[in-house]
Amino acid sequence: YHDRKQFSQAENYYKQACAADSTFTLPLRNLSELYASNDGEESEYLLKKAIGLMPYQAENYRKLADFYSDHPDRTGVLDSASLLYKRSIELDPFDPWSYSGAGNLENTLGRSDSAGYWFHRGLSVVGNNPDMLYATALFFENSKKIDSAQRYYNAALQANPYDFNYIADYADFLLKQSDTTKAILLFNEAIGRRSEEHTSELQS
Numbered sequence: 001y002h003d004r005k006q007f008s009q010a011e012n013y014y015k016q017a018c019a020a021d022s023t024f025t026l027p028l029r030n031l032s033e034l035y036a037s038n039d040g041e042e043s044e045y046l047l048k049k050a051i052g053l054m055p056y057q058a059e060n061y062r063k064l065a066d067f068y069s070d071h072p073d074r075t076g077v078l079d080s081a082s083l084l085y086k087r088s089i090e091l092d093p094f095d096p097w098s099y100s101g102a103g104n105l106e107n108t109l110g111r112s113d114s115a116g117y118w119f120h121r122g123l124s125v126v127g128n129n130p131d132m133l134y135a136t137a138l139f140f141e142n143s144k145k146i147d148s149a150q151r152y153y154n155a156a157l158q159a160n161p162y163d164f165n166y167i168a169d170y171a172d173f174l175l176k177q178s179d180t181t182k183a184i185l186l187f188n189e190a191i192g193r194r195s196e197e198h199t200s201e202l203q204s
Helices: 005-019 026-035 042-055 058-070 076-092 098-110 112-126 128-143 144-158 164-176 180-203
Strands: none
Touching: 005 026, 026 042, 026 058, 026 128, 042 112, 042 180, 058 076, 058 098, 076 098, 076 144, 098 128, 128 144, 128 164, 144 164
């Protein structure tokens, strides 16, 4: 229901999940995401509640940091976001999105050297993780470092050639570089892999 933008149905099922197990924080995070666009106060409250229930779960801190990064309308929230990303990394040093979140926040604040530090640190710890490679590609693309962006897009797709987000963003990147031929080839290869998967599923 959430993916289909059916707000009330998604809200109802998330609330049922919360009531069924008050220590399970995933529905709290999902409910917070559902509210984020139209009720920021409730969205923030739910993420803080998740941290209170499970203070050693790294994703709760990262999600609140993401929320503050996306809603920087109050004094001090970006400083809070920075601390929350660091806490998330302390609790789970193998989560690529905490490193990329910290790096992107620093880049937003105009601290490019510090931004680079977080991406390099993430790569040193989880450099084989395709999400880390993908996030680094996006960072370099946004920083107008075209060769580095292309290298990390290729590395991400080599590590996981099936993720459509990687494929779509890389194709968009290639189109911006006027490399239409390679962008089309990328999509055709993805379609071919998906067709092979579908055939295999039918045969099994």
